[in-house]
Amino acid sequence: MSSPYSFQTPRSRNRLYAKHSKLLSWANSPNFRAALVWGLLIAAICCLVINLFYVQIVQGSLLRGIAQSHQVTQIRPFMPRRNIVDRGGNILALDRPVFSLFAHPKLFKLSKEEVAEKLSPIMDRPADSLVKQFNEGETGIRIEYSLIEDISNRIIDLRLDGLELIPHQQRLYPHKEVAADIVGFVDGEHIGQAGLELSQQNILTRPSQEIRLRQMGDGSLMPDQIPTGFLNQDDLQLRLTLDTRLQRAVQPILQKQVTNVGAKKGTVIVMDAYTGELLTLASYPSYDPNQYYKSKPERYKTWAITDLYEPGSTFKPINVAIAIENKTIKPDTYINNPSAISIDGWPITGGSGGSETVTDIVINSYNVGMVHIVDTLKPEVYYAWLRRLGMGGVVGVDLPSESPGQFKSRKQFVESRIDRAVTAFGQGFSLTPMKLVQLNATIANGGKLVTPHVIQGLFDSKGRLYWRPSLPAQRQVFSPATAKVILPMMEGVVTQGTGKAAQLPGYHVAGKTGTSQKANGFGGYSESAYVTSFVSIFPADKPRYVVLAVIDEPAGGGYGGTIAAPVVKQVLQALTALENIPPSISGQVSGSASESKAG
Structure with a gap:
């Protein structure tokens, strides 16, 4: 293939060389480099201004919400229901802390049988029944719904991997069926379903407001940001006429x-x-x-x-x-x-x-x-x-x-x-x-x-x-x-x-x-x-x-x-x-008439 310059004359070739030399000389000059730098800086500044406008103005509210969701958390502290007591102050209904026990057999470091043997005396249940529950799956098996605090502490002391205790509140009725007609009960959501637990739901439920707290990067709350007394609760109780x-x-x-x-x-x-x-x-x-x-x-x-x-x-x-x-x-x-x-x-x-x-x-x-x-x-x-x-x-x-x-x-x-x-x-x-x-x-x-x-x-x-x-x-x-x-x-x-x-x-x-x-x-x-x-x-x-x-x-x-x-x-x-009602009269009350079937 012939050269692109094969048809150029010596004069035109010299003119082209001269033009290229001039361009190279201008590109290497200090003025060109300064103009290029300033142009890049201005372009960068323009891009930055546009980006800042987009971030601050267009997406400002959205990004502020995302930031606050990471920096601030809202907590509504759990307030136990008020106690119900009789006319003498005897407790008929109260909230108490209990624990649900979950098992995750895939995390056991001991055999299922060994874990069951250790839990059996604490929970007063046969080891075989516990093993049967462990075999229901690999994780998330609920063993018990409401363990009292003493039993949960004894389970914690066992230091067994694969057991999880989750705290929650439970309504307790110490007198059982004796006062059931009056007191009633609450369901699993702590909502009254019968008796006073139903009719006095608003009175028995303590008011609580959401608290906004700042938290650190690891999610822990900043102690100096917790308002004084935010976990305080009133000591009011619903007193009845019941004896x-x-x-x-x-x-x-x-x-x-x-x-x-x-x-x-x-x-x-x-x-x-x-x-x-x-x-x-x-x-x-x-x-x-x-x-x-x-x-x-x-x-x-x-x-x-x-x-x-x-x-x-x-x-x-x-x-x-x-x-x-x-x-x-x-x-x-x-x-x-x-x-x-x-x-x-x-x-x-x-x-x-x-x-x-x-x-x-x-x-x-x-x-x-x-x-x-x-x-x-x-x-x-x-x-x-x-x-x-x-x-x-x-x-x-x-x-x-x-x-x-x-x-x-x-x-x-x-x-x-x-x-x-x-x-x-x-x-x-x-x-x-x-x-x-x-x-x-x-x-x-x-x-x-x-x-x-x-x-x-x-x-x-x-x-x-x-x-x-x-x-x-x-x-x-x-x-x-x-x-x-x-x-x-x-x-x-x-x-x-x-x-x-x-x-x-x-x-x-x-x-x-x-x-x-x-x-x-x-x-x-x-x-x-x-x-x-x-x-x-x-x-x-x-x-x-x-x-x-x-x-x-x-x-x-x-x-x-x-x-x-x-x-x-x-x-x-x-x-x-x-x-302590004193007798009105002495002796046996007497009478002689027989009962009528009309009564």
């Missing part, structure tokens, strides 16, 4: 009777008639809130406020009080009381076959006589009084899931004589056991409708009140004179009539038996399913407490006076011992 001593005494009494008579369930309520404070609210069967998951969910409810029933004869003193308040009868008024009557084609039995005083009708629990007592009231007046007493509503107790009672409409009640007739002896409508306690308290306290409640308030460790719930004002529904004349009638039930099984030597006991048929779901009543009950006002000469026992569906039959009254007697014995 755990009485509750523990009542629970086995109730359990024994429900078991002996083959009943479905039972409940006992003890309330201060003047304040509405609940000293006892026991049910059987119950459950252990520490292991709530082992019980049927229907046991979680407090059926004394969630389940409705027809009160039967225990409602008769309330009807008599309405009639006396309206001055249509007096305690010694004679009432026609035949053996049986028919109303709107419905037969009603349970009379004496003659005339009886109002007092004798209550003492012997005559149904026919009660029908004639309420007949002395105008239907509109009778209905208005029942509504005034809160029939068809709730009592407003501070426990969750209270059910309102069921009651007829005004039109149906006023126009239907049979509806008024069955109401006279406590059937044809339904209420909760708690409502019946509230109504009987009006007779005990001089005619005032009080609100049953179980919360006293939030108190600190020194007993100083921090918060008290507001209760509705007590409402006068009966005159003190009316309440005063009803009490001797109810005392006569115990000394002479259907409630003699509740007699307590040395004390005046007022009460009323009740045996009501259960609805069969087809518009009628079952021939074999009954609810037996007994309500007492104690002591009758100086009324202070209302005590109710309800036994649902005793399998062997029986009446309120034979099934529920003996339970109340035993409860009263425990109450007098614990509250």
Whole structure:
């Protein structure tokens, strides 16, 4: 190939050499090198300015957030739930630190059998069962969920590789099933699911705010940046009206009777008639809130406020009080009381076959006589009084899931004589056991409708009140004179009539038996399913407490006076011992009348 210069003349070739030489001379000159350096510097500065603009302006907020996420951490310190204590300061619920034990067999330096042998005596579990769990996988096997601190420390002392203890808080209920109806329980997320743990969730949960803390490069917190007292917590606790001593005494009494008579369930309520404070609210069967998951969910409810029933004869003193308040009868008024009557084609039995005083009708629990007592009231007046007493509503107790009672409409009640007739002896409508306690308290306290409640308030460790719930004002529904004349009638039930099984030597006991048929779901009543009950006002000469026992569906039959009254007697014995109630009279309370089946 020929040279590119093969066609150039000597003159043009010399001119080209001269041009190249000039360019090389200028490129090597100091001025060119200075211009090049300055150009590069200006270009670099321009790039830097552009980059700074992009970083500072365009991505500034994003990068600041990323930086802060590494430099600052937000912590919401765990605040244990407040303790629940009874009226005497006995702890019913508290948070305690526990540990979950996880095993990672792939990290074991000893054999699985050797690790199990070392853990077995500490955890009180067979080594074989531990080995079986170790074989479930290579890592992340949960061995135990809630080990107490002492056991976790002993496991730490073993210094075994492959075991991990993770701390967390657990709610503990020291009295187990004894207070379950009132206290309830929390789930695995520490959220209340029943009882006060549910209804007072906001009160029991201590407030906590997120704290922003600076941390070092290795993630550890800078001590000088931690605010003073950020882990401090109040020492407030929720104090109840409940008397755990009485509750523990009542629970086995109730359990024994429900078991002996083959009943479905039972409940006992003890309330201060003047304040509405609940000293006892026991049910059987119950459950252990520490292991709530082992019980049927229907046991979680407090059926004394969630389940409705027809009160039967225990409602008769309330009807008599309405009639006396309206001055249509007096305690010694004679009432026609035949053996049986028919109303709107419905037969009603349970009379004496003659005339009886109002007092004798209550003492012997005559149904026919009660029908004639309420007949002395105008239907509109009778209905208005029942509504005034809160029939068809709730009592407003501070426990969750209270059910309102069921009651007829005004039109149906006023126009239907049979509806008024069955109401006279406590059937044809339904209420909760708690409502019946509230109504009987009006007779005990001089005619005032009080609100049953179980919360006293939030108190600190020194007993100083921090918060008290507001209760509705007590409402006068009966005159003190009316309440005063009803009490001797109810005392006569115990000394002479259907409630003699509740007699307590040395004390005046007022009460009323009740045996009501259960609805069969087809518009009628079952021939074999009954609810037996007994309500007492104690002591009758100086009324202070209302005590109710309800036994649902005793399998062997029986009446309120034979099934529920003996339970109340035993409860009263425990109450007098614990509250140091002195005897009112000396000797055995006596009486001669036999129990009527109407009770």
